[in-house]
Amino acid sequence: MTEGVRLRRDAQRNLERLMAAAAEAFRERGLQVPLEEIAQRAGLSPGTLYNRFRSRDALIDAVMPALVEAAVRDALAHAEAIEDPWEALTVYVTMVCELQAGNPALNDAVSRRFPDAEALTAICDAQMDHARGLLQRAQAAGAVRPDCSVEDLAYLFWATSTIVRATVGVAPQTWRRALALNLDGLRARAAGPALPEPPLTRTQLHTAMLEM
Amino acid sequence: MTEGVRLRRDAQRNLERLMAAAAEAFRERGLQVPLEEIAQRAGLSPGTLYNRFRSRDALIDAVMPALVEAAVRDALAHAEAIEDPWEALTVYVTMVCELQAGNPALNDAVSRRFPDAEALTAICDAQMDHARGLLQRAQAAGAVRPDCSVEDLAYLFWATSTIVRATVGVAPQTWRRALALNLDGLRARAAGPALPEPPLTRTQLHTAMLEM
DNA sequence: GCATAACTTGAGGGCAGGGTCAACTTTCTG
């Protein structure tokens, strides 16, 4: 994943072990899991890991994009099969949140950005474009308030991210309640006086996600 | 703050320096600021700090309750002076969020719990009882959906906590937009189908706040 | 099968932060 040169057979095998170990460790403990632990799970020394991946982000970028891509595609397929535009949007958002709730690595991937994980960033940015379609359809149908934008969906994912982390041990489904309340806030009929601030720009959102 | 015995004069002076330094450091950098830095700001050695406060929580508990109490009382006074029950609730919530946005220490105090900071915990728990009054008034007036409870307000504070941390450098007021959307989700007219999960119990909320 | 390039190893250095304690200094009390 770091270069195109052909690897020696043992190196190739070790690379695969590292990626498998990383995927497992990320899934169980999130993307900040110590790299040493990943090397250990792979039965290799930390040096080998660093030898293959120059940084944590490089490893993340080798392992996560495929996962995220598949998961998002699945959510999108489900959502787009639904007639009712409000339903479609909520199903999509809910499915993404289910990913967050069920997998610490995906929770991180959805709510943060990793500066040197370029492929992952690309996937996540693309995801927003799909979500925009669903949102606009729901707005056109009058179900969703007209004064909100895709960037506002980030608030939902951030909230879910935090709630899941805090409550996974004590009330692992409570994020669904919070999400329901939040989604109700997006309904057209919920709108109160004009929103007090403009939505985040894409750039602001990107920068903010680097700060998490 | 640790015991009732009378302190030697120099020790008393050092204690005050420590608490002032802690208040300042907490305000600027949040409650997880290195204790070493606090000692340094006070012009004392780390040993002295540990000598006076057995743990970070003890220091937090010596410094924060007064601040939180004053701030919450102020917010409550403002809110209770407002006729319209919906206004009153939103003003209260907004003022608490303003505290979160303007002061990392208060942001931590509002959204987390510190097991050995008992006075602080007591203040924060009491706060919820006041908020309950405002919420119930707004529900009785038909402004707020009947199926939500004070514990649900925690979702707002958690969300604000996260959003503030992520966006303070890039769009420091954007939490107001997120909050407006969230508050709209609490309006009676926003309610969709029944909420999917029961509210958190007080105990669950408490445990969850320890996990943050 | 040998030379060489590729790869792995793990001890170890670095840094940040928590926390301790024996030796020293200051205040207090009679």
Next chain:
DNA sequence: CAGAAAGTTGACCCTGCCCTCAAGTTATGC
């Protein structure tokens, strides 16, 4: 003012994690 009690110091240890590199091992091409 001396002795005792109280308090302070800062070097030091510990843990967790990141990251490197000289020495050793293994695959590969000829």
